[in-house]
Amino acid sequence: MNTFQTKPMITIDHAKKQFGKVSVLKDISMTIQKGEIYTLLGENGAGKTTLIKMMTTLLQPDSGEITIAGRSVTKQPNEVRELISLNSQEATVDMFFSGYENLRLIARLRGVKNEKAEIQQLAKRLGLEEFIDRRVAEYSGGMRRRLDIAMSLVGDPEILFLDEPTTGVDPKNRLEIWRIIREISDAGKTIFLTTQYLDEADRLSDHISFLHKGEIVLTGTPAELKKNTNKKVKITLETEQHEQGKALLTQAGISFEDNEGLIINDEDQQQTLELFVANQLTIVALIAEEVSLETIFLMITKEQNK
Incomplete structure (x- = not known):
């Protein structure tokens, strides 16, 4: 993790966006520090891309304020554009040009003075040297994505917006893109990331927000999100006692999942153990289940959909 400066790089204050009668973003507020990898998670249609377009001056909020390094995206869009770069979901490379x-x-x-030296440096940094003079039509999908990220880094922007940068990329190139993202962050740049991959968010993010139906429903560091979520414990009984254990939990009103063992909330652990011991059940194993971002994501979307 980086040590961030106290001055925010991006501030969103009660931003809203509506298309027709559909309210896409409802009163969004967040603060992103310099050098931070800030990840926005959400289902398709949650409003992630709309928020990025507002932050990058491509759409104006209907109300509220968005500032980038102290510049207003609505009042000072040209100054904002000097500081940022956007890597969108769809690759923007020209297939008939070489890399x-x-x-x-x-x-x-972007008015880069020493363009040749910068291109050589970026090609080396992103592992494109061997392919730089080939037509992009000959690149693999992963190589095109890396070139697309390289194009986003031209001119050394302070803030990089990455909208699902590894979608459709094979595992090897995905890991390579992760390495590149970390390097960019380590160089002090601020990264705003959206992704469909929860393991990606867990591995890369300094801060995560969950966007659901246009609203931020949960926010925090990965560690904070996991810490504040009910922990689970898996208890494995002797095979012939498994059904008896389920029956006892049901009778006692203790919620559980049946998945190669009986998975209960950590807060019910003591009562469950006492129950099983009193009924002479043999506990073969007791393992704390690590809470994943996937579990949290499924939990909050299910709760919000009720």
Whole structure:
């Protein structure tokens, strides 16, 4: 984890967005510190891409305020654009250009002075040197994604928005992109990330927010989110006693899951053990179940959908 400065890099204050009669984002507020990898999780249609478009000046909020390094996205959009770069879900590379030509185009659009040296440095950094002069049409999907990220890094932006950067990427390239994201963060850049992969969020994020139906329903560091979630314990009984154990838990009103053992909430552990011992059941194993972001995600979306 990085040690962040106290001054926020991004501030969202009660931002809202509506399309027609559909309220896509409802009163969103968040603060993102410099050098932080901040991840936004949510189901398809939750409003993640809409929020990114608002943060990157592509859409205006209907109300509320969004500032990037103290600049308003609505009042100072050109100044904001100088500081940011957006890597969208759809790759923006030109298939008929070579990798070098794609990077050179962006370098000229961003007014990079020593474009050749910067392109060489980015090609080396993202493992593209061997392929840099080939047409992008010859690249694999993972290589195109890496080139797309390289294009986002042209001009050395302070803030990088990555909208599902590893979707459709094979496991090897996915790990390589993770390495690149960490390197960017370690260099002091701020990263705003959306992803469909909860393990990716767990591995990379300094801070996570869950967006559900246009509202932030949970936020915190990965450790905080897991700590504040009910922990689970798996109890394994002798095979022939498994059904008896289920019956005893049901009679006692103790909630459980049956998955190669009886999984209960940590707070019910003492009562369950006393119950099993009193009924002379043999406990073969007792293992604390680690709470995953996937469990938290499923739990909060289920709760919110009630």
